[in-house]
Every structure is written in structure tokens, then in C-alpha cells.
Amino acid sequence: MVYFCPFCGNILFVEENVSGQMQFTCNVCPIYFPVKKTKSHRNYYKLKEIDDVLGGEEAWKNVDSTEERCPKCSHDKAYFLQLQTRSADEPMTTFYRCCNNECKHNWRD
Template sequence: MYFCPSCANMLLIAQGESGHNQFVCQTCPYIHWLTFVLPLCIKPITSRTTYKRKQVDDVLGGSAAWENVDATEARCPKCDHNRAYFMQLQIRSADEPMSIFFKCCNCAEQWREG
């Protein structure tokens, strides 16, 4: 990463009017032309970094949270089955109603009401 010497904002790589790459500042008129050893380097400079996502815990407790829950009549939005497991959790402030979480008995689709 490079930063603008005038305003200290991050410089971006852009292609100039002549086709050469340049660093440009988004807030001030600063431009720094990129020069290469080869005169025919007119292709854009890009790089992509893919980060590995870290494992996160299920906020509802994972599969163990659904072991001893009751079932009720509720229509699944995915498979249209009419039976689902449910549990209630207080996820908002105490003066708000509890949220009801459902899990379809047929396809294991999960959804929330409230």
C-alpha cells in the first residue's frame, strides 16, 4: 500500500490516458506515474488475496441445541412441510418479545419469527 505525500490518503492504481499505470489519490490531484524496465508494460497491475475464513460457533448452540425441543405445526418455507421443531430465545432487550426459531422436521431448514 502506498499513501499520498500531500494528504496521506491511500493511493489507488489506475490506468492513465496514455495506457500507462499510475498511482492516483482520490481526494487531491496527486498522480505518480509507474515506470518499468520494459517499455511495453501497459497492462493493469492487480493482485488478489483470498483469506481463509475462521470457524465461528453457531449462535443458537449448534445441533446440540435442537436435541430436546418440542415440535409444532408450522409451514416450512422451503419444502412446505407442516411440522417443525421450535425454541424461543430472548435475543433483544427484555421489553421486546422473545424470538421463535424453527427447524423443519423434513428438510432441516431453519427460520425465525419475531
């Protein structure tokens, strides 16, 4: 949780006072608030699968294939799909999917 100074609105920083206790202090105003209770909480969000990012199975229906070796099963052909994932001044990212129906491994270049 983030706390703000009630007078100037700046963010309060945590620092140790002379007696060794932690306190919230403002860098502008001469105020401080002692830390009464320590809270710790983390959220671990589930990352999306690559198929969800690319549009699922529907995105792979009308794509071309090329001579690209699969790193998982060593099949010689792979489908490819190019998307602009970064800013416009950077090159497109090429995503591959193995043509072997038993493998269907996804990777990117």
C-alpha cells in the first residue's frame, strides 16, 4: 500500500528513525508516521499461453508454411505467422508452429 502526505500530497517513504523503528516520512514536510504493522502481499499473475496471444487456433488456419526445422521433433516444415509485437520502428516477430500434427510445437524467431 502506498501512503501520501496529508499536507503536500507527496509519497511517503519508509526509513528507520534513531531508535531503530521504521516510520513513514515526507521529504518536503517535517512530519512522520510510525509503522504500526508490516504487511506483505504478492500477486502472481498467470501468463498467457502463446496461442492466446496470437489469437488461438483460428489464427493458424490460413497461414503459409516454410522450410524451418522444429527444435522439438526436427520436422523440416513449419507454419509461420508474423506480428508487430513491438514499436513500429522495430522488425516484426515471426512465430512458427510445427507442421507435424503430433507435435504442433510453437516457437518464435
